[in-house]
Amino acid sequence: MYTKHAEKRVQQRGISQEVCEMLLSYGDEKFDGHGGIVQYFSEKSVSRLIAEKGIQYCKKNIKQFKAYLVKSARDGAIITVGIDRTPHKFKVLGAA
Template sequence: MLTRHAKTRVRQRSIPASVVDALLDFGERARSGAGTETCYFTKKSWKRFATYLGQEARHFERYRAVYAVVADDGQVVTACWRR
């Protein structure tokens, strides 16, 4: 699911694998060219995720600004923090 590059970047950027999974399950997607799409949280998608988590959502609030780049084959190419 994660490329070697993505595993390295997720570890370097302190992004938990559970957040990447949540992005893939709840996040919005937009084409970003070259056979990839960007997966990110919007207010609406974050609300769905927070409802799913319940009280535990407060522990994930800091990860709202994370996004992932996903290849057409479903592999996560990288994950980053929005600035």
């Protein structure tokens, strides 16, 4: 379930529902200290995704791995989504 805020951010930031579903299925989690859980792609989660979807799929969609979402720890509703501007290097993909 997406909050109205999250629906707006998905549109504004061009993050597809498929990416959000991949984050929910494969992304690592960390608590944000404010009642939310941040889900993001890490080296480990990208490795799990490669095992399931294949290396070519992942290399083709590497830019999507900078996406993250924040969901409620209480009910799991997606509060917001965004793109991490920090440079990433996923060694398992051999690319930045």
